[in-house]
Amino acid sequence: MSKASVSGVMEQNPLLAIFLMSSAMLIVPVMDIIAKYLSAELPPLEVTFGRFFFQFLICLALAIVTGRVTRLRGKQPVINYLRGIFLAAASLCFFTAVKFMSVATAISIFFVEPMVLTILAALILKEQVGIRRIGAILVGLLGAVIILRPNLAEIGLISLLPVATAFLFSFYLLLNRLYPVTDGLLTIQFSAGLSGSLMLGAALLIGNLAGYEGIAFVMPSVNQAGLLTLIGLISFAAHGLVVAAFQRGSASLLAPLQYIEIVSATLFGYLVFSDFPDGPTWIGIALIIGSGLYIAHRERKLKKKIQAVVAEV
Numbered sequence: 001m002s003k004a005s006v007s008g009v010m011e012q013n014p015l016l017a018i019f020l021m022s023s024a025m026l027i028v029p030v031m032d033i034i035a036k037y038l039s040a041e042l043p044p045l046e047v048t049f050g051r052f053f054f055q056f057l058i059c060l061a062l063a064i065v066t067g068r069v070t071r072l073r074g075k076q077p078v079i080n081y082l083r084g085i086f087l088a089a090a091s092l093c094f095f096t097a098v099k100f101m102s103v104a105t106a107i108s109i110f111f112v113e114p115m116v117l118t119i120l121a122a123l124i125l126k127e128q129v130g131i132r133r134i135g136a137i138l139v140g141l142l143g144a145v146i147i148l149r150p151n152l153a154e155i156g157l158i159s160l161l162p163v164a165t166a167f168l169f170s171f172y173l174l175l176n177r178l179y180p181v182t183d184g185l186l187t188i189q190f191s192a193g194l195s196g197s198l199m200l201g202a203a204l205l206i207g208n209l210a211g212y213e214g215i216a217f218v219m220p221s222v223n224q225a226g227l228l229t230l231i232g233l234i235s236f237a238a239h240g241l242v243v244a245a246f247q248r249g250s251a252s253l254l255a256p257l258q259y260i261e262i263v264s265a266t267l268f269g270y271l272v273f274s275d276f277p278d279g280p281t282w283i284g285i286a287l288i289i290g291s292g293l294y295i296a297h298r299e300r301k302l303k304k305k306i307q308a309v310v311a312e313v
Contacts, residue, residue, distance in 0.1 A: 017249025
């Protein structure tokens with residue numbers, strides 16, 4: 001599970017942008033598959049901590065090598081660290097979910113995020129939401145209910161964790177709307193890695209001292225430590241690919257490509273765990289994807305209308 005808010009403009013190259021975005025969406029589920037594999041023996045909290053800790057180390061090493069250590073603080077450090085906290089909480093919910101359900105199912109449910117973001121933007125930012133987008137939201141939520149029904153029966157409320165992930169990531173995106181990203185990719189990734197490591201590390205320490213079952217630290221083997229490092233590396237690389245893609249192509253071109261992640265998750269989930277969505281789940285996925293694409297279409301038209309009005313003034 002990975003999305004990015006991007007800044008910066010480069011020369012437009014749609015074909016390269018599509019390649020970069022598609023590559024990112026193909027490798028992101030690999031991170032989730034590894035997290036699911038590790039969660040069989042390590043607590044999801046520890047796996048999530050490893051993802052942010054090794055991302056932090058990778059960013060720090062790159063900053064030292066490139067002489068950019070002084071830039072890591074950034075122009076808005078508090079906001080950057082808050083972004084990292086939202087991302088860490090979202091990742092924890094998602095990695096806990098994939099311990100108990102297939103990665104493809106969890107990702108599919110998570111993609112109610114555009115609907116959740118639209119609702120929160122209307123409630124918090126007072127953005128206008130027309131009847132068409134409300135209809136799309138209801139259709140998308142119906143898709144989520146179709147996917148959730150058997151999972152709720154089998155594993156209970158844990159199956160709602162991808163929805164919690166969608167809410168937390170939506171708050172992250174709302175924060176980006178209120179405080180647009182002004183720092184570079186390395187600074188943003190470093191801030192997320194540091195703040196996520198501190199928050200999750202504190203939770204892991206408390207859980208270990210209190211002896212909470214399923215939270216206490218488990219010393220990873222050499223192979224497990226290597227996989228945790230790989231998760232951090234994939235997260236860093238995927239974020240960089242998404243940023244590079246959006247710098248070279250428009251959001252309207254690239255947004256639909258995020259659903260490649262479901263296809264990739266289904267393929268890897270089947271190859272590694274023999275998980276494959278059933279018929280009703282595919283119907284729910286189709287409803288969620290269709291709703292997300294329609295909401296993106298309506299927002300694009302609204303943005304063009306606003307730009308036209310501004311140009312006339």
